[in-house]
Structures are given as C-alpha cells and as structure tokens.
Amino acid sequence: MTEFLENAPIALLAWFLGILGSFGVPGWMLEIISALIVIGTVIGIFLGLFALASVMERKILARVQNRFGPNRVGPFGLFQPVADGIKMITKEDLVPRGADRIVHFLAPVVMMVPALLVLAILPYGRGMVPAELDAGILYFFAVGAGTEVAVFMAGWGSNNKYSMLGAMRAIAQLISYEIPLVMSGITAAMIAGSLMPSAIVAAQGGFIFGFIPQWFVLTPWGFTAGLIFYIGALAESNRSPFDLPEGESELVAGHLTEYSGFKYATFFMAEYVGMFAICGMLVTLFLGGWQAPLPFLTIIPSWAWFLGKVCFVAFTMIWVRATLPRLRIDHLLAFAWKFLLPMSFAAFFSAACWHFAGRGLVAWLLSLAIVAIPYLAFGIHFSSRFAISRRTYRFSE
C-alpha cells in the first residue's frame, strides 16, 4: 500500500504514456506530453492550494480574533474562492487614463511567470522533481527575483503617487531581504555540498539513534539560518509584518492601487503561489523536504509529507500575520541590514565550524555558541538602545 501510494503519481504518468505509446504516438511527442502533464499537475496543485489558502487564511485570522470567518458559501465556506473568482472576473478592469498601458498590462503577467517558474525545481517527493537542475537553488533565487521587476512595473505603470511610493518601498524591501535570504539558504547548500534541491533533501535523510531526524533545522546553525530564511520569506512574499509595499494605512494599496478585476486577482494569485513556492524552498532546505520526521512514519508517502510541511509553514505565516503589527520602513530596512545580515553571516560561519568539527556533539555545542553569542549581544545592544524611556522633544520645548 505504502509502496503503491509512494509511486502512484509517477506510475500513473507512466501508465498513461504507455497507453499513448501503444497507439503509436512517437517518442518525442510523448516527452512533450509528459512534460505538459507534469506542468499542468504542478500548476493545478498550487492554484488549488492558493484557492484553499485564500479562504483558510481568512478563517484562521477570524478564529484568532474569535470570529467565525467566511462560512456561508458551501460547506464551511469552502466554496468562497469560487465566489471570489466569479466576482473578480466579472468586475470592471480599470486602467487609469495617465497609465503606461503596456507596462500596466504586463506587470501582473511578469509577476505571475516567475512565481510559476520557480515551482519547477522543488522536489515534491522521492524522485519527483519536474526539472532536476544542478544549480536549482541558484535558479530559484534568480528567477524569483523577477517579481521585483513586476512590482516596480506595476507602480510605475499606474502613474499614481501611492503606487509609485509602494513600488519604491517594495524594491527597497525586496532587495534588502534578498541578501539574508540567500545567505541563509546558502548554508544548507554548503553543508549538503550541492546546489541541487534533491541532493539537499537527500543530505537530510536518515536518523540519529534511529529516531532523531537529520533535518538541518535541528542543528543550531540550521535553526538560525532557517529562521532568517523564514523572516526573509515573509518579506519576499510581501506578507505581514512586512507588507509595507501595500500598507493600506498610508499607501492605499501600494502598487495594487490601480488594479482591479482579473489583473488584481493575478497579482493576488502570484503572491500566494510565490508564498507557497518559498515555503516549499524553506521545507526543502531546512525541514528535510519530503523526509518523514520519524522512521515509522515513512508509511505515509513522501509527497504527502512535503505537502503537509508546506501547509504547516504556510499556517505559521498566517499565524504570524495574525500576531505582529506592520513595521515602519526605516525599522524594516535596519532590521534587514543591521540584524538579519550579520546573523546570517554568523549562521554561515557556524555551519562551517559544525562541518569541520566533525558534526558531532562538540560541533553542535560549538555551532550553538557561534550563533547564540552574537544573538544575545545584538539583543543587549538593541534593548539598551531602544529601551522605553521618557520621550524628549528636541524642538518643541
């Protein structure tokens, strides 16, 4: 049963292609059909996740605030995305008169394409990678950076001061957080000795003493780097508390101000798909990818583990959104450059020490010290600097 479920997706594809082959479909066409089926499945699953997330996010936020959330459309309100989709499609698609029409039109497309492209290199299960790239991690970050262009296109093309301000904030934020994100992601690649996602997942396989999984997140450097990656992922996917580019209290809706109807829906979709993609990357790099957490749990197929972990990380992102207020733009950038970047260097160094100290208990403690000392030092430094005190006025008194 386990074997069957584990191999079910691949076996199903092989079976279907076998049938096509028996009808005399040539080999090159089979390859194209196979690729199209894989692409369709991956995109379909992630758009399904987007639909689910859009309603679950509202329900979870509601529950945190002791409300019910959407529960009218269908059972438990699960058909809400359908209603939202119909609403979005039938809405009027407004383009401002002063807008750069081509850029305004292209921005949602340019936003959507990288969000879908990065899905290609994630290992969804044992041997289930749509595109097995040697430099998959590099590809992920390089393509993922394309969304920044889209955000700026949206801000520029709208010809609206709020859109423009939002886009400029977005560029500042995305570029700032890209660095700690990549720096922390690199640690995992460094320890695994490969930029290939499936190799990084393989490096996290197996169990110490037969029950402790060898996920990178369970090492001090991996925990630190994973946390930095998580914070960076929040910022990259424009999610609260880093949702300044569309901070409605000061910027209407940032770069989304002049978008309505299906273009807005496309932005929304790209944001969620991008969020799931970066959750998938976090799971691959630090949470052991499709590996089961305990040996006896391997009866659950690997792709289910991957999906479950991605959903869990997405849930924590919603949880964080329900908890933390939005930052101020200078605090946001200071946090990236003055705290996250040095800490990601510490994690990097710590990972190197862990590797060269033999990956044992001593290495574990050494690596803990290397990340804990700077963390506490930063904590003391910042808490003394930003201690709550009586406000002093320089000019008005």
Add this chain to the structure above:
Amino acid sequence: MKSGMRKAETGEDGVLAHVPLPQKILSGLSFPGSGLLKGLVVTIRNFAGSYFEKDRLTTEQYPEERPVLPENARSFPFLIYDGEDPEAGMRCVSCKICEKECPPQCIYIIQDRDEAGKALKRPRVFDIDISVCMSCQICVEVCPFDSIRMDQDYELSSYDRFGSLMLDKPKLLKSNTYYHRIHPTEAAETDARLEADRKKKEAAAAAKAAAKKEPAKPAEGAP
C-alpha cells in the same frame, strides 16, 4: 452568553484565563525576542480556544440565530385592536393627536364618516410612512386611547422604495395578544389601567343610573 464571555476575559494580565493551554507559558522568561513568542502564544491560544469554548465566539449567525430583543426594543409604530376583528376592535378613535405631534409628519389620517356625513370615531385611512418615521415614540406617548404602540419587527427592507414602506391600516393593525407577546410588562400595565378605567366608568354609570331612578332626597335638616 454575554456574562460567560465577560468571565472568560477577566484573566490575569488581560490574558484569557480558563484555557486548557498552560497559562503562564513564557511569561517569566525574558530574552531578546521573547516578546514575539509571547504574542504568538496569545494568538494561538485564541485560535485553539475558539474551537473548544463556544462562549468565545460572540457572533450571532443572523438568519439562523436571532437575537432575543430586550423588552423595550422598538422599531416603528403599530395600531392595537382588541378581540378578533381588527376593524371592530380598533382602539383608535381618529383624534389625530399623533398626526399633529409627529415630528417628521409621517402619519396621515382621514376620519371615517357615515352616509349622512357624520364623523365616526374611527379612521378611514391611517397611513404611516416608515421611510420617514424616526422611531421617536412621541405618537405612543401622546395617544390618550392606548391605541398606538411601538413594534419590534426589524425585517422591513424591501425592493420597493414607496409602496411597501408606506404602511396602511390593514398592515398597521395588530392584536392586543401580539402586543402582550412583544412588550409583556407594558401591555399588562396598559390592560390593568384600561380595566380600572372601565370599572370606574361602570361604577360612575351605575351611580348615575341609581341617582336617576331615585330622585335625590332633600337634604336632612333642611327647612
């Protein structure tokens, strides 16, 4: 339900008290970043609590769950009739005091007349435009015949701006039983007063009739 919610809120340091999760988790700890974790604990406790404690969810899911209105809740005026027949038991005598007192002038009354043109003590037309009515209850306070009272029906929205918001006499007339159901205290008080008035009137009439039957005796001691 409301009091249960109040009770749940009054925990120590404003955190919900009787939650199955450990109450004092992290509260003694203080390290860089501990504030974030404390915040996350508060939100997850509310998240989990909303599934286990029904009194956290204060939402009334309206069409299925309806609020129990307080007795003095009021929407728009209606006319009371006694007995079974609305026309026969109508208390209104068409005195038009409410029409005159109504601040937004949403009441419109035409007195009924018989064939001879003699005014009858009942209205032929009694309209209230509830798109104009401001629910001030002045008509109720001025009515000397306890005939107009405030309703509690709040589901009055319609697709028609004019016709269905103009309540005419058949729509306005509601039985005394209905009045007792929506405002029990007030209705009992009114009924008791009306009953007392009726008895007093009867007693007065009886006394008058008795006085008529026996012509008044000359006062004793008079010459």
